Amino acid sequence: MAEGSNRTRYALVGVGNRGTTMWGRELLAGWGDYVELVGICDLNTMRAERARAMIGTAAPLYADFPQMMAELKPQLVVVCTPDDTHDDIIVEALEAGADVISEKPLTTTAEKIERIRAAEQRTGRRVDVSFNYRFAPTAARIKELIDAGAIGEVVSVDFHWYLDNQHGADYFRRWHAFRARSGSLFVHKATHHFDLLNWYLDSDPVEVKAHGELLHYGxxxxxRGERCRTCPHKARCDYYLDLSADPFLDTLYEEPSAVDGYFRDACVYREEIDIPDTMTATIRYASGVQxxxxxxxxxxxxxxxxxxxGHRGRIELRQYEKQPWEAPAVDEILLIRSFGGGVERIRVPHEPGGHYGGDNRxxxxxxxxxxxxxxxxxxxxxxxxxxxLCGIAALESATKGGACAVPALPA
Ligand SMILES: NC(=O)c1ccc[n+]([C@@H]2O[C@H](COP(=O)([O-])OP(=O)(O)OC[C@H]3O[C@@H](n4cnc5c(N)ncnc54)[C@H](O)[C@@H]3O)[C@@H](O)[C@H]2O)c1
Incomplete structure (x- = not known):
């Protein structure tokens, strides 16, 4: 398709790992017939330069978001900055007449939600949220089964998510480790899980009782030290991360950390970490599902x-993403029908790309x-x-004790 044709002119804000890969390099490689990257904004100008080279674009760089919006007037803004900064960028983008794709979580507090929703209504623009787990092939198949009534009315769900000690630890190395930045993992990470539940069940959560403790990190x-690179304990630390062994992370984060002091390998045992690492919750839905x-x-x-x-059966999935043994490249959903209906083993092959094909879909x-x-x-x-909102209620319940209501939103 010719340059300057009817491709969507988009700007990217925040070019850490997620912005550079999912919404930069990969988006242009796979969807370049539909989108044109017209500008990149990041407060860290050295990281922005490196990201631009990795993406393979000549798009101009900005450190000032309003200036980029005024000069480039993109039709779409993709927001990949830390969670607590999403609201300012989203509202500014909407006010400037652009649609928005926000990385999850949409934001971190009820007040910020209110600002975003009001701006969306006021401007008539659209905000998409990148809930890629909905698009994983297994999730789509389970949704089809539930919607088709395969187990009758669903009455309860057992849902347990395991982050391994690489991926899990990564949240304790960075800004995610602070409630004020990420809303805790009840918001930052569980937004995926609570969204999956809301979508599968087609209902809203109304009450949460939760526990959350810091039992392992912090x-x-x-x-403890400041960061792995300079740590006196590196030889005996299970969480020692050698950034230089990963050329991608090293290039994007190590030298650029001189600009803003954002270390990609900060200590997972820092005293000041204030989020739980071990969390449980029970959630009651408007539909009555527990x-x-x-x-x-x-x-x-x-x-x-x-x-x-459900009243007429049970659907089960154990999805392996990483484990110290070989798991098949096919997931198996068990559809078990009550009253002698037997079991159906539904095999769902993994697809290439992140989240077993979910990112591409x-x-x-x-x-x-x-x-x-x-x-x-x-x-x-x-x-x-x-x-x-469900994550905020869970954190509040875990912090103060007792059940917390999840505020209702208009449909
Ligand atoms: N959907 C998913 O599966 C998924 C996966 C990974 C990350 N994410 C989300 O993507 C977002 C980014 O994650 P990441 O790991 O790339 O973060 P990161 O910290 O590595 O990168 C964020 C970048 O934003 C820049 N930045 C910070 N504040 C800014 C501002 N006000 N204006 C412009 N630039 C600013 C930083 O300099 C940095 O380069 C987060 O919201 C995260 O939750 C989603």
Whole structure:
């Protein structure tokens, strides 16, 4: 397609790992017929330069977001900055007449949700939230089964998510480790999980009772330093990260850390870490469904287990994402029918790309003209907000004790 044709002119804000790969290099490689990257904004100008080279674009760089909006007037802004900064950027982008794709979580507080939703209404523009897990092939198949009534009415869900001690630890190395930046992992990470539940069940959560403790990282660690590179304990630390062994992370984060002091390998045992690493919650839905949920961040395996219990059967999935043994490249959903109905083993092959093909399917849905949204997978600000509100209620319950109501949102 010719340069300057009817491709969507988009600008990228925040070019850490996520912005550079998912919404930069990969988006242009796979969906370049539909989008044109017209500008990149990041407060860290050295990281922005490196990201631009990695993406393979000549798009101009900005450190000032309003200036970029005024000069380039993009039709779409993709927001990949830390979670607590999303609201300012989203509102500014909407006010400037652009649509927005926000990385999850949409934002971190109820007040910020309110600002974003009001700006969306006021401007008539659209906010998409990148809930790529909805697009994983297993999730789509489970949604089809539930919607088709395969187990009758769903009454409860068992949902347990395991982050391994690489991925899980990564949240404790960076800004995610602070409630004020990420809302805690009940918001930052569980937004995916609460959104999956809301979508699968087609209902809103109304009450949460949760526990959340810091039991492994932060002040619970045996020793600490500032960061791995300079740490006196590196030889005996299970979480020692040698950034120089990963050329991608090294290039994007190490030298650019001189600009803003943002270390990609900060100590997971820092005293000041204030988020839980071990979380459980029970959630009651408007439809009456009861959910038992957990999130753990230092397991020897990565993946999740989910089971839907219905009046006429049960759907089970144990999805392996990383484990110290070979797991098949096919997931198996068990559809177990009550009253002697037997079991159906539904085999779902992994697809290439992040989240077993979910990342690609989501970009297809958003960018390929004529994509059909049969399963209502494309998520907007309401879905983004609802899952964050559930996470905020969970953190509040875990902090103060007792049950917390999840505020209702208009449909
Ligand atoms: N959907 C998913 O599966 C998924 C996966 C990874 C990350 N994410 C989300 O993507 C976002 C980015 O994650 P990341 O790991 O790349 O973060 P990161 O910290 O590595 O990068 C963020 C970048 O934003 C820049 N930045 C900070 N504040 C800014 C501002 N006000 N204006 C412009 N630039 C600013 C920083 O300099 C940095 O380069 C987060 O919201 C995260 O939750 C989503």
């Amino acid at each position: 002040r619970k660690g045996p020793f 959910v038992s949920y957990s999130l753990n961040t230092y397991m020897p395996v990565e993946g999740h287990h989910i089971a839907f219990n 989501m970009r297809d849905m958003i960018f390929r003209p004529g994509a059909q949204d049969r399963l209502r997978q494309r998520a907007g600000s309401r879905a983004g907000a609802m899952s964050v």
